[in-house]
Amino acid sequence: MHLALWITASLLALVFLLAGTLTLFSGKEKLQNSGMAWVEDFPLPAVKGIGLLEVLGAVGLVLPALLDIATVLVPVAAAGLAALMIGAAVTHGRRGEFSAIAVNAVLFALAAFTAWGRFGPESF
Template sequence: MNIVLWVVAGLLAAAFLGAGVMKLTQPKEKLAASGMAWTEDFSAGAIKGIGALEVLGAIGLILPAALDVLPVLVPLAATGLALTMIGAIVVHARRGEWQAIAPGAVLFVLAAFVVWGRFGPYAF
């Protein structure tokens, strides 16, 4: 199960790192034009903040355990990312973007799985 948790954490880290870097490096208008219509409801600063949280969460899923420095940060990062996905699901639901809810729900379930495993029976 430890290997499964590492794989899931790695997949989550890759997904959130990619999404976060995109939000940090692209202007709000380009994000909106590329299919992220939800960005119309947020300021450019808020979008950059979400991107920064996603990048930090991705780093927090891997580095603390890999370096064996405060590995308790791994489930805390996963908790933060799960809460972020709850927020994303709520935003998409309020906007009526039903097809956009599924990716957020999958990422939420994966993050919750890491939280359960690393706070529970498979802690470091």
Template sequence: MNIVLWITAGLLAAAFAATGLMKLTQPKEKLAAAGQAWTEDFSAGVIKLIGALELLAVVGLILPALLDIAPVLVPLAATGLALTMIGAAVVHARRKEYQAIAVNVVLLILAAVVAWGRFGPYSF
């Protein structure tokens, strides 16, 4: 199960690294034109903050366990990502973007599995 949790954390890290970097480096208008219409509801600063938080979660998913320094940060980062996905699903539901909610639910489940495993029976 430890390997499954590492793979899941790695997949989450890859997904959120890509989206976090995109939110930090692209202007709001370019994100909206690239199919992320939800950005119309938020200021550019909030979008950058979301991207920065996603990148911090990526670091929290991998480095603490890899370096064996404060490994409790791994399930905390996974919990933060799960909460982020709940918020994202709410935003998409309000905008009636139901296909995006499916992606949010998948990422929520993956983050919850990592949080459960690392807080519970498969902690470091």
């Protein structure tokens, strides 16, 4: 179980670090052209804020456990990313982008599994 949680957290961290970095450092037009059409519904500061949350969540999934400092941040980061995926699914649903909801659901499930495992049976 411990290994499965590490693998899940690492995969989530990679996905959210890549997505968050792209969101943080790209303009709205570039993001729209790369398939993130949802950015047209949000002001630029909100888009950058979402990108920052994704990057912080990615770091929070791995770094506290690796350094053995404030390890409670791992499940907190996972829970935060799960909540972010709920918001993403709602946004995609309102926009009629139902195929994107499947991706949100998978990422939500992985983040929820990580939060459950690190808060519960395999806490640090």
